[in-house]
Amino acid sequence: MVIGTLASHSALQIMRGAKDEGFKTLLVCDRKRKKFYERFKLADEYIIVNEFREMLNEDIQQKLIDKGVVMVPHGSFVEYVGAKNLLEFKVPIYGNKGVLEWESDRKKEQKWFKRAGVRVPREFKDPKDIDRLAIVKYEGAKGGMGYVLVKSEKEFQEKVKNFDREKMMIQEYIVGTRFYPHFFWSPLSDENELMGMDIRYEANADGLSRVPIDLPPTYVVTGNLPVVMRESLLPDVFDLADGVVRASQELFYPGLIGPYCLELVCTDKLELFLFEVSARIVAGTNVWIPGSPYTHLKHGKDISTGRRIAMEIKRAIEEHRLNQVIS
Numbered sequence: 001m002v003i004g005t006l007a008s009h010s011a012l013q014i015m016r017g018a019k020d021e022g023f024k025t026l027l028v029c030d031r032k033r034k035k036f037y038e039r040f041k042l043a044d045e046y047i048i049v050n051e052f053r054e055m056l057n058e059d060i061q062q063k064l065i066d067k068g069v070v071m072v073p074h075g076s077f078v079e080y081v082g083a084k085n086l087l088e089f090k091v092p093i094y095g096n097k098g099v100l101e102w103e104s105d106r107k108k109e110q111k112w113f114k115r116a117g118v119r120v121p122r123e124f125k126d127p128k129d130i131d132r133l134a135i136v137k138y139e140g141a142k143g144g145m146g147y148v149l150v151k152s153e154k155e156f157q158e159k160v161k162n163f164d165r166e167k168m169m170i171q172e173y174i175v176g177t178r179f180y181p182h183f184f185w186s187p188l189s190d191e192n193e194l195m196g197m198d199i200r201y202e203a204n205a206d207g208l209s210r211v212p213i214d215l216p217p218t219y220v221v222t223g224n225l226p227v228v229m230r231e232s233l234l235p236d237v238f239d240l241a242d243g244v245v246r247a248s249q250e251l252f253y254p255g256l257i258g259p260y261c262l263e264l265v266c267t268d269k270l271e272l273f274l275f276e277v278s279a280r281i282v283a284g285t286n287v288w289i290p291g292s293p294y295t296h297l298k299h300g301k302d303i304s305t306g307r308r309i310a311m312e313i314k315r316a317i318e319e320h321r322l323n324q325v326i327s
């Protein structure tokens, strides 16, 4: 079997992990990036496209199927191909394709969190209800560019002009510190593993403290920083993660499979708020190559999320349980 992915996001980590577990690797790569990826010598084979969406073309899909490729989806994969299109994708995908639709639809996501019984920031259905600092999010705001902070309905009317009300969400802004724990749910071992944690480094929100002027923050992710959490908070994080996995199984069986990430804010009362889930490998896992303190504690050795994926596929092949980890 060949492990493949799209040449972006966490592709290097996925390829490295696959090679370390003895798999052949394949990258679907656009012409411009090939030189960069060749520097790392991690892909045994390339399929070159002019743009990533071409991956949906019948001939490319057939090529991938003929080569026995399992594609590992990541953030850019979902962005370029589209969660809905992925449902039609005929090439085997690692994980549950259906989850990606749930994470990319805000309404579905809120239903999921509710079912999980986790603490989430308050949502203001009507701008009239805004009674504290709120963040206005809208669909298609790439990387949080253009999110707006408002404190009242008046400010909302002034600042928010052309947004489609249906597609936007007005959410209480939680002041605190952010944590993005990376988890791995293994249906093979029936376990939720903590793989690492990061903080997203966001421009300009993280750069604003360096300038003495009042600018609106933007939240474009430009990099990631490693972080560990107070050990006393970890039980709460695991409870949250267990709730999210359980709810996913109830709402869209078989639910989450493999890597996912919780986006949390922790207040000074040490309360954790969940504001987003990414239901696939996140780029923040790149800070924990080859492994994190948590994977070291759990496995006694270094295991990146990319490698954990390859380990899971390998075990599924050995135990004839591939149908439990691919879709």
Ligand code: AMP
Binding pocket: 121, 135, 137, 143, 144, 171, 172, 173, 174, 175, 178, 200, 202, 205, 219, 263, 265, 275, 276
């Ligand atoms: P999102 O698109 O939901 O991942 O949000 C982008 C960024 O906005 C996050 O990484 C946080 O820095 C910030 N953010 C989003 N929602 C909230 C919230 N409810 N409270 C505080 N910060 C938030």
